[in-house]
Amino acid sequence: MRFVKMSNAACWKEAQRYLVGGVNSPVRSFRAVGGNPFFVDRGKGPYLWDVEGNRYLDYVCSWGALILGHNNPTVLAAAKRALARGTTFGTPTTGETALAKAITQAVPSMEQVRFVSSGTEAVMSAVRLARAATGRRKILKFDGAYHGHSDALLAQAGSGMATLGIPATPGVPPAVTQETITVPFNDLEAVKRAVRLYRKELACLLVEPVVANSGVIPPASGFLAGLRRLTREAGILLIFDEVITGFRLGYGGAQKRFGVRPDLTLLGKVIGGGFPIGAYGGSKKLMRLVAPAGSVYQAGTLAGHPVAMAAGLAALQALRRPRLYAQLEEKGRILRDGLIRHADEAGVPVAVHQVGSLLTLFFTDRPVRNGDDARAADARRYARYFRGMLKRGIYLPPSAFEAWFISAAHGTRELKMTLKAHQAALKEIA
Ligand SMILES: *Cc1c(COP(=O)(O)O)cnc(C)c1O
Numbered sequence: 001m002r003f004v005k006m007s008n009a010a011c012w013k014e015a016q017r018y019l020v021g022g023v024n025s026p027v028r029s030f031r032a033v034g035g036n037p038f039f040v041d042r043g044k045g046p047y048l049w050d051v052e053g054n055r056y057l058d059y060v061c062s063w064g065a066l067i068l069g070h071n072n073p074t075v076l077a078a079a080k081r082a083l084a085r086g087t088t089f090g091t092p093t094t095g096e097t098a099l100a101k102a103i104t105q106a107v108p109s110m111e112q113v114r115f116v117s118s119g120t121e122a123v124m125s126a127v128r129l130a131r132a133a134t135g136r137r138k139i140l141k142f143d144g145a146y147h148g149h150s151d152a153l154l155a156q157a158g159s160g161m162a163t164l165g166i167p168a169t170p171g172v173p174p175a176v177t178q179e180t181i182t183v184p185f186n187d188l189e190a191v192k193r194a195v196r197l198y199r200k201e202l203a204c205l206l207v208e209p210v211v212a213n214s215g216v217i218p219p220a221s222g223f224l225a226g227l228r229r230l231t232r233e234a235g236i237l238l239i240f241d242e243v244i245t246g247f248r249l250g251y252g253g254a255q256k257r258f259g260v261r262p263d264l265t266l267l268g269k270v271i272g273g274g275f276p277i278g279a280y281g282g283s284k285k286l287m288r289l290v291a292p293a294g295s296v297y298q299a300g301t302l303a304g305h306p307v308a309m310a311a312g313l314a315a316l317q318a319l320r321r322p323r324l325y326a327q328l329e330e331k332g333r334i335l336r337d338g339l340i341r342h343a344d345e346a347g348v349p350v351a352v353h354q355v356g357s358l359l360t361l362f363f364t365d366r367p368v369r370n371g372d373d374a375r376a377a378d379a380r381r382y383a384r385y386f387r388g389m390l391k392r393g394i395y396l397p398p399s400a401f402e403a404w405f406i407s408a409a410h411g412t413r414e415l416k417m418t419l420k421a422h423q424a425a426l427k428e429i430a
Helices: 008-018 072-082 095-107 117-135 186-199 223-234 253-258 305-318 322-345 371-375 379-391 412-429
Strands: 040-044 047-051 053-057 112-116 138-142 182-183 202-207 237-241 266-268 278-282 351-355 360-363
Touching: 040 072, 053 360, 053 412, 072 305, 072 371, 095 112, 095 278, 095 305, 112 117, 117 202, 117 237, 117 266, 117 278, 182 186, 186 202, 186 223, 237 253, 253 266, 305 322, 322 351, 322 360, 322 412, 379 412
Parallel strands: 138 182, 138 202, 202 237, 237 266
Antiparallel strands: 040 047, 047 053, 112 278, 266 278, 351 360
């Protein structure tokens, strides 16, 4: 029983005393949209409740991890069963093999897998592996993509870096980012030039196959296939960062959807069923370079955590329902069409990008093909729109540069609620 009624404002004040910026990850603060974050008490299905008892329809879903919605009964039961046997053992469990097997069956390019505790770790471990495998140093990536917060990849990154307008962060030595080459997304000619210029120095090309950290930006037709061709010709490893798209854009991720096979794949978010996780994988030939099979060192005390393995496996099993991804796609389309229709009626120029259950509403009258275009959209207008939606109980990402995540728990009722709030919020910003 709770005797003292808590308020969001009091929680926020207290949090700021003890936590830097009041949060443990920058985009959770409402710095880019104004106001203070609410404090979550619990979640169920597509909804969150804050400590004051207010309900929100959640389009953040723990930044994409919760594709089945909050507190999914199957995932929760699997996590509880695992927990009843102990928390962590630091020695092999069959749960690790089971989740790895399910992943390799779903994503054929991943013949073997290594689990880590976050997407960031997956990315930096795969880059280390790529450098070891090729004997080269440089990394090619795209402006506005986000690949976690490891030093080498915090150059022109998306997500919180874009949200807060930080191009490069202090604390990263120039020698580290000098090895990172950044080119615009959807620009195959720029990739070609970079490959020509750094031919013998590039270890890998790292790409979010659908950019989801500068808002959602789909690859132009033939772009991913072009990357595959260019990298193969130049002996550069192609790494798909599917931390968001994996098991979200289909059971086999973006690589299945677009029919392009990368050398290495990074996973996270969805595969942990709401627990901390990351994974990287590829051909046996590449993966056997990793310790203890090979000499590329990479380790983790809590890697392959039993609860994350059990919850992740339960989530994947639930996702294997044949119609699930078609339904998510349909929900995405309904939302996209409604968002565009009402914006047209209100005379507010927008570009709405939707790929499966990923969606972004850009306030712009120009096409958005890359990071520059995304940054040119009206982020201040988004901030006002965000507040208008929040006031009506719809929680969108507190940043113009993050995707909206639709979950399997979002139903027709929820989509209608969203579009109704959208119509009203547009009136305030038109
Ligand atoms: C979230 C994300 C990461 C980092 O994962 P963490 O678990 O937050 O470390 C890496 N790449 C992409 C594409 C992401 O969206």
